Amino acid sequence: MAVMIPAHPPKVHLERHAERELWERFRDKLSDDFRVYHSLPYLRQNGAQGEIDFLVVHRELGMLVVECKGKGVERANGQWYRMLKEGGRERLDKSPAEQARGQVEHIVKGLGDPMRRAIGNDRTSHFPFLYGWAVAFPFGPGPNKKTLDFPPEVLLLSRDLTGDLEGALARIMAFHGAKLPVRIPPLSQPHFEAACAVISPDVEVPFETRAASLDRERESLVELSEHQQSVVRGLMANPRVRVQGGAGTGKTLLALHAAREMARRGKRVLLTCFNIGLAEHLAECIEKRGEGFEGSIEVTHFHGLCERASALLGKPFGPPRGAAREEIVDFWMHRSAAILLDAIVEGHEEVRGWDAIIVDEGQDFGEDWWAVLDESLADPKQGHRWIFYDERQTIFGRPSCVPEDGMIFGLSENFRTTHAICDDLNQLIDSPMYPHALAPVGEPTSIYPMWGPSKTQKKLGELLEQLTTRDGVALDQVVILSPHSPERSTPGAPGELGGVKLVYEIAERGQGVLFTTIQSFKGLEAEVVILVDVDVDNDWYSQELRYVAASRAMLRLYVFAKSSWPN
Structure with missing residues (x-):
């Protein structure tokens, strides 16, 4: 598998579905001789920040900027358009080729001198890597080649991604290499490592963050x-x-x-x-x-x-x-x-x-x-x-x-869940479920006492601050559930807890941490679920309700309980 930087895939949503598909193809179809940078930021000449969809780097083949486009991008009457989900289309300011070529120019100008210094070759004006660009259409046959405003040789189509992907990248780089005035030899392994360090300097992380742990475990589901x-x-x-x-x-x-x-x-x-x-x-x-x-x-x-x-x-x-x-x-x-x-x-x-x-x-x-x-x-x-x-x-x-x-x-x-959460669920049902063999083990459920309103708010705020601020878990990955409406719950319905914004409508999920009822969230899921007002001794908090509540959690479960859990 290719070395992916960062190591976790982009989240799937409508605008980035193609990027997720391409990320997975690069990871699975390329050998570990390839390094693939996703959403790589760079500075334009005017000081504004840009972002490269993918930068694929190989010691012998060179460096390739890949602009990724989804199904809704097409060229008609000499112009490029993006189809809108509500219907109609909007014109793109730049064609995919203009975007990719511009990014290559910025990379070569911005990294040329630092890279030459890093490999001890600052006496030449040539960029030390063979470089080029490509446009990827991961879904379907791609655009009509007759309407393209760039060479079809730089296209990466779905058949390339499912077939010989390394061969397709080598073909594109050979196309670009034939256009350069001089032949650029492959880098030695030490020089290759030094060049990669310039592209994205290593940041030492002494421990795995909770956000990284959740991403890794979700990939296992x-x-x-x-x-x-x-x-x-x-x-x-x-x-x-x-x-x-x-x-x-x-x-x-x-x-x-x-x-x-x-x-x-x-x-x-x-x-x-x-x-x-x-x-x-x-x-x-x-x-x-x-x-x-x-x-x-x-x-x-x-x-x-x-x-x-x-x-x-x-x-x-x-x-x-x-x-x-x-x-x-x-x-x-x-x-x-x-x-x-x-x-x-x-x-x-x-x-x-x-x-x-x-x-x-x-x-x-x-x-x-x-x-x-x-x-x-x-x-x-x-x-x-x-x-x-x-x-x-x-x-x-x-x-x-x-x-x-x-x-x-x-x-x-x-x-859907870790082995640990599945163990909790099996204590609430008669016929057991069996976690998939590839599912992550996960961590045992964390159980907190259920205090009065002020202390519950304080402890809940500390947990939210730990998860989202210090551990880097995204707001849309965390949900708080109660059998009561938030206003009638023990924590109440504050605007924020621990400096973390709370929202109360499912449609607002991601703008803050969602706080809603178990009943409203039925059928949905979240990586991290926090249950409050848990009281197994009360008839209204039935075994069925606890089962529904706990089963919303995919990777982590936190329970604020007045007595025991889960029974």
Whole structure:
């Protein structure tokens, strides 16, 4: 594997998905003779800071600046554009070639003298490395070569990344070498090390930071096994399927995979769930992949679909003002589903005609809802209805009522958490889960006493300050969960703790550390979870609620408990 600097991959989000893909290809397909620098900062001649997507360095081949572009970048009518996720496109200030060439010029000018001095060759004006640039399109066939404004020889396409990547880099460097006025010989190993030290001076880190430890452990987590993916393909012929499994066994990933697989086959797919936050997460996951399907995938929570039906019928949506609790419950459990059924019967295509319906966290659905969803299928009897569920996560005060028709498939291998967290979870359920063999061991759960409001705030603030400020854990990797609303929790709902900003809406996650309820965060996950107001002696903090809360943690779990944990 190549030596990657830094050693941890970029986080996956829409704008950097291509960079993550290219980072992984460089790491896995290149030998350790290569050093690959990602997001390398440099100073432009005007003093402004720039950033290079990738700088690939090899003792014999030389130094290559690689500009990485995703699917949404294209050239049309002599101009380069970036496609916008909300539709339309915007023109790029510079073409990919102009960006890469400019970065090479800055690197050669800025590092030439220091590098020559470092290797003891300051009497020549030549840069001591063979150097060049390339443009990478990790996804798909890449741009039409006939429309390019740069030589096709410097393209790195998906077939290069999955094939002989070292050969492709050698080919590009040979292309650049043929254009130089003089031949630049390979560096000796000591000179190569000295040159790399100029590119990115070593910083001695006497211990592994918690942030680095979390990144390393997350890389060890297996997202979805080939066996499970093959199971989805094998089950495609079955219209009614139930997939049952514990937290972290891959249900949501399988639901996403099933939705994509059906859309690839030209089906119109509804991917739905109960929780608003989970629906937003599922929609983001579909959007991140940016795949084009012959069919389509619509993602919404169940009551979002009911609200759409209400608008189509021209009716207000929601329980009446001042309604009693029984009326409110009746609306959300029964009346909302009846509104959806009315719109289906009236023939509104916006809420009916699905070829397939995929339900995640199906144990949260009301009994009336299943018949309504079946009626929304293009073929109510033979249309695909797949349900992913865990009956041990019924925390909304109603029993699970998943239909018992169709094939059932069980999951028992935990892909999401460390061995240590999985051990905690197994103390809260009857049938055990088994952590994946490649999952990290992790650290045991840290348990703190639950004090009064002021002392809990102080200790919680110290923990947040330690994690985010001193250990470098990102804000979006940490979540605080309580069975109560933040305002009614022991710590209250302050604006910050320990100098760390808190936010209270899932949509604001990353702008501060999220503090929300266990119920709102159901179906979601975080690298670090802090549980507060834990009281195993109170009936309202049920075993099911503790199981749901603890299973949100992937790598670290901290518990502020009034008594013991987990039982």
